[in-house]
Every structure is written in structure tokens, then in C-alpha cells.
Amino acid sequence: MEKILEVKNISKKYQNKEGEVIALKDVNFRVNQGEFVSIIGPSGCGKSTLLSIIAGLEEKSTGEIYIEGEKVEEISPKIGYMLQKDCLLEWKNILSNTMFGLEVKGKKNQETEAYVESLLRKYNLFDFKDKYPSELSGGMRQRVALIRTLAIKPKILLLDEAFSALDYQTRIMVTHDIYSILRKEKVTAIIVTHDISEAISMSDRVLVLSKRPGTIKDIHKIEFNMENRTPINCRENPKFSQYFNTLWKELGVDE
Ligand code: ADP
Ligand code: MG
Numbered sequence: 164m165e166k167i168l169e170v171k172n173i174s175k176k177y178q179n180k181e182g183e184v185i186a187l188k189d190v191n192f193r194v195n196q197g198e199f200v201s202i203i204g205p206s207g208c209g210k211s212t213l214l215s216i217i218a219g220l221e222e223k224s225t226g227e228i229y230i231e232g233e234k235v236e237e238i239s240p241k242i243g244y245m246l247q248k249d250c251l252l253e254w255k256n257i258l259s260n261t262m263f264g265l266e267v268k269g270k271k272n273q274e275t276e277a278y279v280e281s282l283l284r285k286y287n288l289f290d291f292k293d294k295y296p297s298e299l300s301g302g303m304r305q306r307v308a309l310i311r312t313l314a315i316k317p318k319i320l321l322l323d324e325a326f327s328a329l330d331y332q333t334r335i336m337v338t339h340d341i342y343s344i345l346r347k348e349k350v351t352a353i354i355v356t357h358d359i360s361e362a363i364s365m366s367d368r369v370l371v372l373s374k375r376p377g378t379i380k381d382i383h384k385i386e387f388n389m390e391n392r393t394p395i396n397c398r399e400n401p402k403f404s405q406y407f408n409t410l411w412k413e414l415g416v417d418e
């Protein structure tokens with residue numbers, strides 16, 4: 164498989180009033196094209212910092228990030244971001260919301276508009292294009308946020324606790340939904356979550372970070388060998404609880 168992302172010797176020190184905080188130390192890993200990798204670790208261990216560095220939003224203290232072999236020096240146009248809050252604009256309808264990223268980047272034209280419309284149709288939102296965000300369920304809002312992000316055709320999607328504001332039932336459905344869309348669109352995904360089950364059910368590998376300063380403790384390959392692998396099917400597979408126990412123990416040692 165072809166490598167799309169390389170994270171090389173990343174360290175990060177923050178300076179605050181009390182002095183220096185070392186958030187990350189010597190973080191190294193690679194992600195292949197189309198792969199889904201989750202990052203788990205205790206609160207405050209540097210997960211969000213790591214995603215911001217990958218996206219080129221945050222300065223690093225040491226190391227380099229390469230996307231498709233190119234060094235990331237500033238905000239990377241190859242990256243899409245999904246956060247806990249869907250950040251939809253309540254005064255704009257669904258169509259305008261999904262076009263918003265393109266508008267901001269000055270890339271709204273006939274071709275990109277047609278692409279967004281095709282995504283809306285494909286993922287059952289076209290009939291809602293004239294509605295406003297407040298008229299949609301939490302799950303649908305996340306799907307709109309995803310389409311807005313996919314509109315700019317990112318190579319890598321970073322999800323930072325993207326589902327943690329949703330109630331349990333909705334979260335299961337939304338992870339299923341988003342997982343299927345990303346696989347279909349062949350996007351590579353890096354998923355930060357504190358939810359071990361979410362990490363296992365969504366990914367090909369799980370990276371475990373230690374408590375601060377965050378370093379990679381372990382990388383687990385997740386393999387279910389199922390014909391129709393979906394986050395929901397994974398949860399019913401006997402291997403699921405084995406992975407869960409391993410990761411649970413590994414996280415627990417630190418806390
Ligand atoms: P996580 O996402 O794993 O919970 P973060 O990446 O948000 O962790 O934070 C890692 C550490 O860096 C924390 O101790 C946090 O307080 C610190 N930190 C994060 N952002 C800043 C900042 N802008 N200035 C100073 N310290 C920060
Ligand atoms: Mg965080």
C-alpha cells in the first residue's frame with residue numbers, strides 16, 4: 164500500500180505562565196492511502212495538538228510532516244477537519260452550508276457545485292437542501308458537515324472527537340454513516356477519540372499515546388476479516404472484546 168502521511172520525530176513544547184509544557188515527544192508513524200487510523204490516549208496527552216500539527220495549523224518544536232511526500236509548512240489544503248461541533252451556519256440553508264468551504268477558498272464554480280450536489284444526492288440530503296440546520300437531526304447535521312468538508316476534496320480527513328457530543332444511539336448510527344461515506348469516497352482518516360469501542364469499530368490500526376508528554380506506546384492492527392465490515396458489524400464480532408480488553412488494559416496502566 165502507498166504511504167500518504169509521514170509523521171517524523173514530532174515534539175511539541177508549549178510555553179505557558181507556569182513554564183514549559185511538553186505536549187508531545189518523538190512521535191513517529193505512517194499512514195497508508197485509504198487507511199483509517201485512530202489515536203487514543205488519556206485526556207491532555209496531546210491528541211488534538213498532534214492533529215493540529217498534521218494539518219499545519221500549529222507549529223511543531225521538532226520534526227516534520229509529509230503528505231504525499233511533500234513537507235507540510237503551512238495550513239495544508241490536502242487536509243479536512245471535523246470537530247465535535249458541526250459548526251454549521253444556522254442562517255444559511257443546507258446547500259449554502261455545504262458550499263461554504265468552497266466559497267471561502269474561492270473555489271466555487273460550476274464543476275465544484277455539481278460535485279457537492281452529487282454528494283448531497285448520493286448521501287440522501289438533496290431533498291433537504293433548502294432547509295436550515297435547526298430543522299435537521301444531529302446525525303444529519305454531521306453528514307452535512309462532512310459533505311462541506313468533502314467538497315474541497317481533502318486527501319486526509321482528521322476527526323477530533325467528532326462524535327462525542329452525540330447521544331449513544333445517534334453516535335452509533337453517525338459513525339456507521341460517516342465510515343461508509345469515507346470508505347466510498349476513498350478518503351484516508353485519522354480519528355481522535357477517547358472511546359475505545361469507536362476506535363476499534365472504525366479503524367485499521369489504533370495508536371495508543373501515553374500520558375503527557377504524549378509518545379506512542381503501541382500500535383495495534385485491527386483485523387476482522389469480514390466481508391461487509393461496518394462499525395456496527397465489528398461490535399458484534401467475537402474479536403471485538405479481545406481488542407477492547409487489550410486497549411483498556413493498556414490505557415489503564417497509565418492512569
Ligand atoms: P488532548 O487532545 O489529548 O486532550 P491537547 O492536545 O489538547 O490534549 O493538549 C495537550 C497538552 O498541551 C495539555 O496539557 C494542554 O494543556 C497543553 N496545551 C494545549 N494547547 C495549549 C496552548 N495553546 N498553550 C499552552 N498549552 C497548551
Ligand atoms: Mg483534544
